[in-house]
Amino acid sequence: MKIFDLLAIGARLFPGNKAIQHLDREINYRQLLKRTNIIAEYIKNSNLESGSRIALMYENSIEYVILFFAIFKAGHVAVPLDTSLKPDKIKFIIFDCDARLLCFHSKYARFLDKIVDIDSPLKYIISDKDINLENPNIQIKKIEDILRNPSAPTDDPHPRVAYSMKKFELEKLYEKIPESSDELAAIFYTSGSTGESKGVMLSHRNLISNTIATVDYLKLTEDDSVIVILPFYYIYGNSLLLTHIPVGGTLVIDNRFLYPEVILDTMEKERVTGFSGVPSNFIILLNNSSMLSRRLKHLRYFTQAGGAMAPEIIKKLMSAFPGKEIYIMYGQTEAAPRISYLPPERLAEKIGSIGIPLRGIKIKIVDENGADAPVGISGELVTAGDNVMLGYWNQPDDTRQVLKDGWLYTGDLARMDDEGYFFITGRKKEIIKTGGNRVSAKEVEERILENDKILETAVFGVEDDVLGEAVKAIVVFKEGQSADAREIQTFCRARLAEHKVPKIIEFMESLPKRKSGKVDKLALKNCI
């Protein structure tokens, strides 16, 4: 079984269901499959070597989904690109993965000359519109031209796995996981906290196993529709795409989170059942939108991942929407991505927890020597399962540092309680060493956020002649609020050991974010 089979299953079982809604455009599963097959045939006829890397520099759209699945149907590897990266980084990735075809959206045309030069490994570009590129080595084709001149029969037989299902059967799909291909399917480049881009290699089995387990705990059905504000090139956004397709659900794409009111309008208009976001999405919706005055009656659930969300924010969401399921989730790109989730019915008593492993996944806490840590003791969270990556692309040393005996070493510190629920206590790379003491940046951030005046904060270590590292906090106030550094320090001092109180506090109007919505601490540190 391969990733394309997820679309084949959705199209076989739910052909007339709406697969994607993007503003005033929509497409059903039958149409989606047909267009995917046409694009796939074009790619096959390009005579690329099997397993060639095909990059996507494309905004969330119906065409993204078509191109994405077409890559798999054609037997190649998808490399979704973070469109917020500078052109030189994108050029680096294209060279690094030796991409031969680029799916390119014309809105990024101003960068094309910097991304693609005469030495580029690219042979083909598929674009939405005519684009100017003076490179005789690259053949450019528009999507609409490919669709208008199909070179494949449009009634493509469905793969066997799709025909074997008369209705959506989750257990049948679980049985298929061991048979699913462990060939490389996609490379997701991560923007790690150290600044270097690394290509996370994910197999068909990695993504399929994680998709099925996520469908399971979210209880997704064909009645579900998710508002997609997260980019598909982000592994969390990619998970929304993969989970809704085999169940016949709907992806409601809206790329306008810049203006949260229009997202809320879309959610009401399209009657979405799910909202998935990172902490900054929730903070903006709860503090700077009319969400609290809207019933959102069709919404069944919220999911939150992409970093720890402070308990104060979770409580506010719970209080505002008491009847809705709230799934706090944890994972990383290297785990395809989902590692654990907190069952909504346990949220109130386990607030702050990242929950329990997904089905088929193991988690344990290990000490510095790799031995299992006792219950309640903090150590590194390690995980194993069919979802764990193949490794980092062309980075065997970095791979060996995190993949050991089948276990993925996440770099996150956590403890397990006596019920088997896990709690993140910090991140190895975000431990600040100040005056001989170790301080968790996360802990300091959470205490600061208990101050009602404060909207967001980011804490990190900065060089200090006396202490080695000093704790520094960047603080963003809620509208109409203010305080000076001394007031914030006094507030922290009442809640934290003295060595954890930020020595330096600065104020900003907003925190720089990556396109995924996560705080860009590297940018903050480089601002200093």
Next chain:
Amino acid sequence: MATVQQSDVRKKLKDFITETFLVGSDVESISDSDSFMEKEIIDSTGVLELTSYLEEEFGITVEDNELTPDNLDSVDKLVNFIQGKTG
């Protein structure tokens, strides 16, 4: 509230957007009709920074439900929005 000259408003807005969002970005300049969303000049927290600026500089209040593209998504739209608020 005193009427603010449209040309003054336009210049102040363009200066703020250039200094706050364009310095160091790949976008060197914008036209008055360019969509901030399409050009990906501002992110969602940048919009909050923009509204803080509008409130401080022009003495208006921007309600949460006014954070919409129609009101804020280009220099032209911002000028119209401010004119509507200041009379």
